[in-house]
Amino acid sequence: MRYVVGYSANARGHDAVNLAVSLALGRGASLDLVLVVPEVQQSGHALAPKAGFENLLTEQAQEWLDQALALVPSSVPAQAHIRSHDSDAHALIEAAEELGADMLIIGATSTGLFKRFTIGSVASALLHASTVPVALAPHGYHRQEALTRISCGLGTRAGAEKLLEFALGMAANRDVPLRVVSLLALDGDAADSADAAREYAAKCLADALAAGGPADPGEAKAEVPGEAKTEAQVEAKTEIVVAHGRSIEEAVDRLDWEDGEVLLIGSSRLAKGRSIFLGSTAGRILRALPVPMIVVPSDYELKHLNHSASSDTPREAQQ
Amino acid sequence: MSADHAMSKPSQTGQHTGQHAGSHTEQQHGLSEKGLKAGSVGLIGAVVIGISCIAPAYTLTAALGPTVAEVGVQLPAIFLVGFVPMLLVAFGYRELNNAMPDAGTSFTWASRAFGPWIGWMGGWGLIAATIIVLSNLAAVAVDFFYLMLAQIFGNPELADLTTNLPLNIATTLVFIALACWISYRGMETTKTVQYVLVGFQLLVLAWFSISAFSHVANGTAFDATAISPDWFNPFAVGSFSAFAAGVSLSIFIYWGWDVTLTMNEETKNPEKTPGRAATITVLVIVIIYMTVALATLSYAGVGDTGLGAGNPENQGSIFAVLAGPVMGPFAILMSLAILSSSAASLQSTFVSPARTLLSMGHYRALPQKFGRISPTYKSPSYATIASAVAAAAFYVITRTTSENALWDTITALGMMICFYYGITALACVWFFRAEAFSGARAFFFKFLAPLLGGVILLVMFVKTAYDSMDPAYGSGSSIGGVGLVFILGMGVILLGVVLMLVMAKLRPEFFRGQVLTRGH
Numbered sequence: 001m002r003y004v005v006g007y008s009a010n011a012r013g014h015d016a017v018n019l020a021v022s023l024a025l026g027r028g029a030s031l032d033l034v035l036v037v038p039e040v041q042q043s044g045h046a047l048a049p050k051a052g053f054e055n056l057l058t059e060q061a062q063e064w065l066d067q068a069l070a071l072v073p074s075s076v077p078a079q080a081h082i083r084s085h086d087s088d089a090h091a092l093i094e095a096a097e098e099l100g101a102d103m104l105i106i107g108a109t110s111t112g113l114f115k116r117f118t119i120g121s122v123a124s125a126l127l128h129a130s131t132v133p134v135a136l137a138p139h140g141y142h143r144q145e146a147l148t149r150i151s152c153g154l155g156t157r158a159g160a161e162k163l164l165e166f167a168l169g170m171a172a173n174r175d176v177p178l179r180v181v182s183l184l185a186l187d188g189d190a191a192d193s194a195d196a197a198r199e200y201a202a203k204c205l206a207d208a209l210a211a212g213g214p215a216d217p218g219e220a221k222a223e224v225p226g227e228a229k230t231e232a233q234v235e236a237k238t239e240i241v242v243a244h245g246r247s248i249e250e251a252v253d254r255l256d257w258e259d260g261e262v263l264l265i266g267s268s269r270l271a272k273g274r275s276i277f278l279g280s281t282a283g284r285i286l287r288a289l290p291v292p293m294i295v296v297p298s299d300y301e302l303k304h305l306n307h308s309a310s311s312d313t314p315r316e317a318q319q
Numbered sequence: 320m321s322a323d324h325a326m327s328k329p330s331q332t333g334q335h336t337g338q339h340a341g342s343h344t345e346q347q348h349g350l351s352e353k354g355l356k357a358g359s360v361g362l363i364g365a366v367v368i369g370i371s372c373i374a375p376a377y378t379l380t381a382a383l384g385p386t387v388a389e390v391g392v393q394l395p396a397i398f399l400v401g402f403v404p405m406l407l408v409a410f411g412y413r414e415l416n417n418a419m420p421d422a423g424t425s426f427t428w429a430s431r432a433f434g435p436w437i438g439w440m441g442g443w444g445l446i447a448a449t450i451i452v453l454s455n456l457a458a459v460a461v462d463f464f465y466l467m468l469a470q471i472f473g474n475p476e477l478a479d480l481t482t483n484l485p486l487n488i489a490t491t492l493v494f495i496a497l498a499c500w501i502s503y504r505g506m507e508t509t510k511t512v513q514y515v516l517v518g519f520q521l522l523v524l525a526w527f528s529i530s531a532f533s534h535v536a537n538g539t540a541f542d543a544t545a546i547s548p549d550w551f552n553p554f555a556v557g558s559f560s561a562f563a564a565g566v567s568l569s570i571f572i573y574w575g576w577d578v579t580l581t582m583n584e585e586t587k588n589p590e591k592t593p594g595r596a597a598t599i600t601v602l603v604i605v606i607i608y609m610t611v612a613l614a615t616l617s618y619a620g621v622g623d624t625g626l627g628a629g630n631p632e633n634q635g636s637i638f639a640v641l642a643g644p645v646m647g648p649f650a651i652l653m654s655l656a657i658l659s660s661s662a663a664s665l666q667s668t669f670v671s672p673a674r675t676l677l678s679m680g681h682y683r684a685l686p687q688k689f690g691r692i693s694p695t696y697k698s699p700s701y702a703t704i705a706s707a708v709a710a711a712a713f714y715v716i717t718r719t720t721s722e723n724a725l726w727d728t729i730t731a732l733g734m735m736i737c738f739y740y741g742i743t744a745l746a747c748v749w750f751f752r753a754e755a756f757s758g759a760r761a762f763f764f765k766f767l768a769p770l771l772g773g774v775i776l777l778v779m780f781v782k783t784a785y786d787s788m789d790p791a792y793g794s795g796s797s798i799g800g801v802g803l804v805f806i807l808g809m810g811v812i813l814l815g816v817v818l819m820l821v822m823a824k825l826r827p828e829f830f831r832g833q834v835l836t837r838g839h
Contacts, residue, residue, distance in 0.1 A: 046448065049420050052674070
């Protein structure tokens with residue numbers, strides 16, 4: 001597995017590297033740190049040649065990437081790349097596609113004073129165009145250990161099964177519990193809606209387990225050879241939680257979050273094809289969330305994940 | 320550190336050689352590691368970049384008045400003559416840029432040719448010139464900003480707000496700060512915007528000329544003056560002083576044109592495009608300059624009263640005065656054209672001093688912090704802000720001491736361009752001295768052209784500097800009986816010398832020639 005990390009030599013870049021290490025550790029993934037430098041123009045009255053500035057920029061970028069590689073523990077293989085493009089988001093998506101990456105990891109902007117997450121322009125552009133899942137590190141994310149739990153935010157819309165399959169695979173691969181979270185913004189009759197949500201979540205989970213669980217040899221077996229998991233084992237590590245509050249933000253706040261937890265969320269139905277579009281609810285969840293969030297494109301194929309997982313087995317075997 | 324941690328050098332170089340085909344970096348000079356991206360700019364694109372670097376609407380409004388003040392009706396002649404040294408020097412620039420593409424340009428090249436001291440002053444001249452033009456650009460933008468407000472609301476009083484000193488200074492500082500912020504964020508004018516701005520400028524300048532000529536034909540011109548062949552005769556200029564001053568001003572109006580000549584690798588056809596683009600650019604520019612110069616002189620004459628182009632009141636920004644009477648209600652288009660082109664130019668010109676300062680910081684000719692690159696925006700961070708502070712300070716000083724700040728800054732600017740262009744051209748001659756007689760091409764481009772250009776410009780510089788001591792020079796502002804233009808120009812150069820000596824004390828490596836070595 002390969003994860004592309006959008007790196008910049010600031011707090012945001014460090015957050016991204018830390019999250020990338022956390023995600024890679026449980027999965028034996030390798031990291032590709034990508035630093036995007038702008039395409040330099042020469043303009044203005046006095047000649048300011050591109051080439052010279054590009055050289056200085058590249059030199060500086062190499063230095064930054066060396067520092068970035070030093071942040072990655074030696075147990076995680078990492079490579080550094082410099083890409084030249086006017087749009088950071090565009091360059092990262094291109095890099096992810098070119099390197100066959102399974103995830104793009106970036107830091108949310110560090111300027112949000114009161115909110116945990118503020119989506120910067122790069123992140124926001126990525127969340128509207130990426131064809132692979134995008135992981136967002138919250139401001140100040142400093143953890144560099146493997147994940148301890150995976151949460152999966154479930155809406156009431158179609159397409160939840162795909163997301164749940166992805167979440168189940170991720171949890172199984174990392175051998176961590178999965179928590180299916182239904183977030184509700186309610187005023188009055190909470191109990192009924194909560195029950196309905198729980199029922200729906202349970203149904204989705206059962207469907208996903210049937211589709212992506214032991215019936216599919218790909219994920220679980222490929223990762224833990226000789227220790228095939230039964231449906232029961234997977235189910236035992238799965239819980240369903242319904243959280244409600246007057247607003248989505250309050251519902252998010254009311255849930256307990258582990259330090260080593262991430263929240264998976266699906267892209268909105270507005271997304272074109274296989275790309276991401278962050279819906280308004282997801283956007284509100286993001287603002288209140290204390291842990292990283294991974295946004296999965298609307299019909300992101302689990303097969304894709306299986307494929308690269310199996311092709312990467314030799315690399316994992318090396319460790 | 321594990322062995323897994325490797326910079327992906329192979330894939331990176333692979334990527335670069337793939338993308339940057341056609342680049343021929345000169346490793347032997349130890350300056351360049353990497354070429355440019357090939358093939359992104361076509362002929363028209365290169366011409367547009369050239370014209371937008373020159374920003375003709377802005378240069379005309381800023382330089383036409385001061386040049387008329389020096390040479391009167393011989394304005395067209397001087398505009399034509401002024402191109403010659405620019406062309407000669409640009410040839411040298413091209414050779415240096417091909418051999419040593421470097422962000423420090425004049426600074427690096429002169430250091431390589433003449434050693435650290437002259438190199439430092441060459442760099443300082445470039446920085447000073449760009450700082451001065453930044454403050455002038457901002458001031459012109461502010462003038463036309465208020466003029467446009469007046470035209471929009473039909474209230475002429477709004478245009479006079481620009482003469483309110485504190486308000487004018489405050490607005491100018493805001494413009495500088497905004498342009499600095501945009502430049503710091505690494506945002507650049509997109510191609511589309513550049514095309515629109517250039518097209519709009521040319522259209523409005525043509526409109527202005529046609530209107531002026533039709534006023535002349537209809538007998539409604541302010542001071543209809545018949546065009547005479549004498550206007551094109553540079554030898555008809557009264558004195559050598561006037562000639563020198565005129566030439567150093569016309570260098571300014573072509574400033575930026577050399578960019579087209581040096582755009583080698585990023586053009587689709589590096590063999591032919593830069594030369595053709597430079598030729599087309601200069602043809603377009605000369606035609607528009609001639610047309611506007613003739614139109615202005617025919618319509619307004621060179622009288623020193625009313626709308627006359629010789630009226631000291633009109634010198635600072637000629638279109639601010641003439642656009643209304645000539646273009647009637649459409650004068651607002653002129654305001655818009657100049658405001659947009661000077662604002663765009665203000666933002667893009669920030670790149671020049673910032674990159675030179677960055678390069679000087681990098682080579683330890685300035686404190687290390689000048690060499691900082693913003694991790695978030697990947698632009699020269701400290702250098703950009705330093706440039707903005709310097710431009711703001713220069714403007715405040717000029718505005719408060721001069722009766723006509725725009726006029727005096729443009730004159731001082733012409734002088735400063737002659738200074739650093741002269742040094743750079745001679746650096747070319749000296750740097751390539753071993754190859755100068757290796758063939759006809761090398762002899763012309765690496766020796767004769769830059770030598771002639773450099774000598775002409777340095778003569779113009781010395782002559783203008785000497786003349787500007789006269790308190791009546793330029794707008795006639797003076798301090799202690801010495802002309803303000805001299806104080807501005809020489810003051811800036813002297814400040815450079817002082818800073819250089821301080822730097823030599825603080826960080827001697829560069830000045831011992833340990834960082835940038837001389838010669839090949």
